[in-house]
Amino acid sequence: MNPTSIIIVPGWRDSGPGHWQSLWAQRMPQAVRVVQDDWITPTRSAWVGRLEQTVMEAPYPVVIVAHSLGCIATTHMRSEAAERVQGALLVAPADPERRAVLSDFAPVPHAALPYRSIVVASGNDPYCTIRLANAYARAWGSEFVRLQKAGHINVESGHGEWPLGFALLQSLVGDARQGMPETEMASQV
Secondary structure, eight states: OOOOEEEOOOOOOOOOSHHHHHHHHHOOTTEOOOOOOOOSSOOOHHHHHHHHHHHHHOSSOOEEEEHHHHHEEEEEOHHHTTTTEEEEESSSSSOOTTOOGGGGGGOOOOOSSSEEEEEETTTTOSSSSSHHHHHHHHTOOOOOEEESSTTTTSSSTTOSSSSHHHHHHHHHHHHHTTOOHHHHHHHOO
């Protein structure tokens, strides 16, 4: 049996009501959302520390669902926490060098991640160029999904439930659950 812990990692300023991360958290009772003490002036040590704590406390192997700065925090995790991760959906990664308030997260790690990951980015994301997002994906060893004119893949760009993203998440969860009986898989999603 291979149950999976889903950990939702919001970005700078959190993912409010109507954001696909918030909607998915409501849909998946087994999901845990990382809650930061300071959503406005983030520090790498605090954000990564809270994420690592959440990963280490998860009862099962982890699949991460990160958005924006949450993607960058995920890549900064120490190996002890990263070893518990089975997969990560990294959506609209931030460019911490473009905004002074996020600069504590620079430089972004460019080492391959030790788990399957999918980077999803948009050609017109105002917070990270598609070229940089693609460079992240190559460096991290991630699959790359390019969306056309999807903005920052958030509420403001018209992404509520975001079915494509949920399907990508299910592909990661499926990989993490190889060999799990159908009845148990149904109870986990």
